[in-house]
Amino acid sequence: MRYRTLGGLRVSAIGLGAMPLSIEGRPDEERALATVHAALDAGVTLLDTADSYHLPGAEPGHNERLLARALATYGGDTSGVLVATKGGRGRPAGGDWTVNGSPRHLKAVAEASRKRLGVEAIGLYQLHKPDPDVPFEESVGALRELLDAGTIRLAGVSNTDADQIRRAREILGGKLVSVQNRYSPAVRDSEPELRLCAELGLAFLPWSPLGGLARSSLDGPSRTEGRARLAAFHEVAADRGVSPQQVGLAWLLARSPAVVPIPGASRPETAKDSAAAADLRLSPEERARLDEAAEA
Secondary structure: OOEEEEOOEEEEOOOEEOHHHOOOOOOOHHHHHHHHHHHHHOOOOEEEOOOOOOOOOOOOOHHHHHHHHHHHHOOOOOOOOEEEEEEOEEOOOOOOOEEOOOHHHHHHHHHHHHHHHOOOOEEEEEEOOOOOOOOHHHHHHHHHHHHHHOOEEEEEEEOOOHHHHHHHHHHOOOOEEEEEOEOOOOOOOOHHHHHHHHHHOOEEOOEOOOOOHHHOOOOOHHHHOOOHHHHHHHHHHHHHOOOHHHHHHHHHHHHOOOEOOOOEOOOHHHHHHHHHHHHOOOOHHHHHHHHHHHHO
């Protein structure tokens, strides 16, 4: 396992996005715990969750409690594991995602998350999404208050643009450590934010880092869905004898030393496969080929 830096901490170059373990289609608890344990066995030390990762209208905090149980029942050393959670979104009955970035709400849900995780202070706490009805400065100001109170150790933002990242960094007095935006071979809208994170020394945590790869196979639907351009990832995978997902994650790591992908998993095998991407080194020729495919 290779490692990268997040807020002065050494974390695995590949994290685990735990969301699939708690939302629709989630596995039973035995398999969910086995998935987290498999990731830990593979050297993963960054676990990403949120208080809103649960079934609509039921069990707020389900994913956080699940990770707490997984860590408590793991037979190995977990002292180096960083649990990153988020606040500011909800999933009421009906399934629609809501946004609430009011300082009062963020401080209350952060404390609830801390208790569910069973820690003295949350390792990394992130604003899940800017609330259009609340001034961004007020939402990020709540993170500053949580830092000052010792409720959280590190602060990050998610689903933000470059201007918001700069503002958050200023509000937090330079204590912003990470940005979590959607980014993958198929979706590269956050390229400016990635470059900014590298410039400022912030970790960039792509969510849905494998989006599009499952539908970009060498034959069939990829041709009709306009996904043929990503077929190169499958071709390189076939040449190397690994999964296209591993190639996709290795490509992300090669984009910038700021990148720490957090692919989701709902099976132990998937968690292990993703973690193995940290040790997959692409040749300059492979990188150029994949860059061309992603940028087409």
